[in-house]
Amino acid sequence: MTINCKGKLIDLTTPKVMGILNITPDSFYDGGRHKNENDILKHVETMLNEGATFIDVGAYSSRPNADHVSEVDELKRILPIVNIILKEFPNALLSIDTFRSQITKQCIEAGAALINDISAGQLDSNMLQTVADLHVPYSMMHMRGTPQTMQQQTDYDDIIKEVLFYFSERIAAAKQLGIVDVIIDPGFGFSKTLEQNYELLNKLERFNIIEKPILAGISRKSMIYKTLETSPKEALNGTSVLNTIALQKNAAILRVHDVKEAMECIKLVESLKA
Template sequence: MTINCKGKLIDLTTPKVMGILNLTPDSFFDGGKYTNENAILNQVEKMLTDGATFIDVGAYSSRPGADFVSETEELQRLLPIIALIDKKFPETLISVDTFRAEVAKQSIETGAAIINDISAGKLDDNMLKTVANLQVPYIMMHMRGTPQTMQQLTNYDDIVKDLIFYFSERIQAAHNLGITDVIIDPGFGFAKTLEQNYKLLNNLELLNITEKPMLVGVSRKSMIYKLLQTTPQNALNGTTVLNTIGLQKGASILRVHDVKEAVETVKLIQNLNC
């Protein structure tokens, strides 16, 4: 199971780690932390040294109730940082967390390698066509509504079946346009209650029916810290536990704030399969 990033085949048979770099002032865990070039480059270097295969750069917080960010502002935040990382660490595989087609296009042209779309093309009608033209890997996440409305849209007949149907439809739409490298993301915390998140995690292996690599992103999320009655800052141990479960149920990529711990988790789980 491989994806093609800038002409380099990345084998996802062994799970990989994607480090998160938030360029937003209001992200739930590290908002406003990386606001100058030195801080950004130091964090990227740390994540790469710790074993990250991908760096996921985002400039629009998708936490529940997040502030709206214009396309112009998103581009102004993103493009200089993509160029900065690409210049300093040219081998880095940059993933761009955006649901806007124009942002995706300009980000790839600036040096990014992957598009990570929380809406699977549902928030911008041009996104799938743009990704098809760019011929880059595409991460499609499950969400309903927008970051501002998603937590009011949590009614499901059966959340696991609904996700399987959702991904079947979105994968087919992507394939019809010629997108070949598709990765699915169940979207923990997006239009899902605490109980629904855990039902989904408990049945995560059922999503393997899509025959696509799966990204799991639970890092320091409220499904951990609310259940443990703590804070995102104290949710690393819980994150590692849920990442372990995700790997055992078929995750190919872990999207995390804490790369070192996630890489160690992958190594330990892989040793079980020796």
Template sequence: MTINCKGNLIDISAPKVMGILNLTPDSFYDGGKYKDTNAVLSQVNEMLEQGATFIDVGAYSSKPNADFVSETEELSRILPIIQSIITEFPDVLLSVDTFRSQVAKESILAGAALVNDISAGKLDANMLKVVGSLHVPYIMMHMRGTPQTMQDLTEYHSLIKDILFYFSERIAEAKTHHIKDIIIDPGFGFAKTREQNFELLKHLKHFQLLERSLLIGVSRKSMIYKTLKSTAREALNGTSVLNTIALQKGASILRVHDVKEAMECIKLTNELN
């Protein structure tokens, strides 16, 4: 399985790591950590040296009950950073984490290579059309509602079947807009209880039915630290455990805060094949 990023075919049949770069002051783990360009570039350099294939840049926190951010503010946060990263690391593959088509478009034009949309096009009617016109890979995630309402929308008839149906419908819609490289993200922590997150992980292999590459993002999330009665800061070991399980169940991309440890999960898991 390959995806076309800026004219280069990236083989994701061998698992890859996507490093998280949050430009928001209120992200659940690293909010406000990267306050200036030098700090951002240092972090990007570290993640690339540790083995990240992709860097996911986001300027709108999607944690539960996150503050609303205007499109203007999101653009003012993200575009200068993308431009600085591309200048410093011309070959970097940046993913833009946004549910807004205009932010996606301007970020791709500024040098980003992929679009990562938590809403799979449901929060912006123009998103799929724009992504199709840009000819870039598209990561679509399962979520209900918005970051402000999703935790009140956790009732499912059948969790796995409902999510599979959701992706079947969204993939079909994406195809009508000529989006070729589609990656699916089951959305751990988005409109799901702690128990549902573990049910989702347990049955992750079912998503191979969709014949799409699978991105998994469990890094330092509450399903880990609430289970262990700890904090996000103390959840690295738990993250590595769940990332390893996800790899064994077919994950193609691990989206993480801690690249070095995720790469170790991949290297060790590869020894079992």
């Protein structure tokens, strides 16, 4: 199972790590941590050295009840960062965490490699066509509503069945436009209750039927720290536990704040296959 990033085939048969670079002031875990170019470049260098295949750059916080950010402000935040990273690390594969087609277009034209869209094209009617025109891999996540409204939309009769149906529809729409490389993200923490998050993880292998790489974004989320009655800062051990379970259920990409520990999870789980 491969995806084509800037002419380079990335083999996802062995799981890969996507390191998170939040450049938002209000992210739930690392908001405001990276305040200047040197801090950003140092953090990116660390993640690449620790084994990250992708760096996921986001300028719009999607935590529950996050403040709305205008498209102009999102672009002002993210495009300079894309430019400075690729100037320093020209071979880095940057993923752009956005649901907006204009952000997508400008960041890919600046040298980013793939798009990570929390809305699967549902918050911007031009998104799928833009991704198709740019010929880049597309990670689509399951979510209802917007980051501001999603936690009021958690009523499911059968969450696994409904999320599978959602992906079948969105993949069909992407395929019709010519998007070749699609990654699916069940959307842990997005329009789901604590119990629903664990049901999704427990039955994650059912998504193998779609025959697309699965991205698991569990890192330091509330499904961990609320269960353990701690905080995002104290949720690294729990993250490693749940990442390990996701890998055993065929997750192909781990999206994480802590690259070194995620790489260790992959190495140990892969050792079981030897």
